[in-house]
Amino acid sequence: MVDYDVVIVGAGPAGAVAAKPLVEKGLKVLIMEKKKLPRYKMCSGVLFPAAVKFITERYGEIPDSVLSHPAKWNGFKVFPAEDTPLEECLEIFFPIPPLAEPDLPEGLVNTWRDRFDFWLADKSGAEIKSECSFKELSVEPDSILVKAVLDGNPFEVKTRYLIGADGGSSRVRRKVFPEIEKGISRFSCYEQWYHGAVDLDPDWFYGFFDPKFTGLYSCFYIKDDILLQVTCCKESESVKQLHSNFFEYLKGVHNLNVTEIVAEYGIMCNDMAPRSIFCLGKENVLLAGEAAGFLYPFGEGITPAFITGEMAAQAVIKRLDDNKKAINHYSAMAEKEIEKTKAAHEFAVKAGMDVFRISS
DSSP states (O other), X not given: OOSEEEEEEOOSHHHHHHHHHHHHTTOOEEEEESSOSSOOOSSOOEEOHHHHHHHHHHHOSOOGGGEEEEEEXXXXXXXXXXXXXXXXXXXXXSSOGGGOOTTOOSSEEEEOHHHHHHHXXXXXXXXXXXXXXXXXXXXXXXXEEEEEEETTEEEEEEEEEEEEOOOTTOHHHHHHOHHHHTTOOEEEEEXXXXXXXXXXXXXXXXXXXXXXXXXXXXXXXXXXTEEEEEEEEETTSOHHHHHHHHHHHHHHHHOOEEEEEEEEEEEEEEOTTTTTOOOOEETTEEEOGGGGTOOBGGGBOHHHHHXXXXXXXXXXXXXXXXXXXXXHHHHHHHHHHHHXXXXXXXXXXXXXXXXXXXXX
């Protein structure tokens, strides 16, 4: 006897999108989210054209309540070096060629991730348990036992299928494939929110590549009345020192004037996607989104999260009709997305902009 047909770990884009078709199929679905919802995830919140198309086709128009201002960015302005003047920076419009599809909308839609993710999860129709932290799993003959902590107390459920959609530091992946963790390199990302002013057009996202600011990549953008500065570097480097260097550059070159530091966040990410390390799962335990290694150049993870989350759900649905393991269906479905992700990173390498390729 199982408690749920499917348990999904993670209430981000991959998990929410996976839940929706499963619920529509009539399955009993639980989403476990370790944080209290709605929860902020360190991320620009930008939806690339393919992500906008995906969502509008399946969910309808994106509500104004989840958007920030400006609601759209034109694209990226990229500064290869410290002395690159604003008028000579590179302008990049998306999608980049390997990710292009017919009939994609123009521009980048600007969301707040806490509101957007919560909207997606709520629209899925699944049961959601927030502050429910996945800890262990064990595969039994006809089910999977999932152990978690809910509101500080032990919590166990049995399920037929498990989808790990719990991000780049996926605990599900670490439990099922501990050997993969040894081959992954990691990098640090640090973000500060400011009130203040800057001489940069809010209709663009700004990327900076000079190693004086960061070992990997820095960026700056505006959402509502918030100025956001982000620095990413190798784990061995001091992210806060590089962040300070970047801050001084923004003050001196772009007239950043901070009146108040509103918030700060930090995360660890990995280089699975740039190195073509993909981990789809085993038998009836599937991984989607960044947990599986899907991340496009510039750290764009929402689009592949949508695509692989839906694929994982469809693999479970196909499993209901035959005797194959869900991983067999999922592996076949994901081949095209793996090749597309590889091609996108190869394109970025040739352009000198695969910023998260931190080891060879």
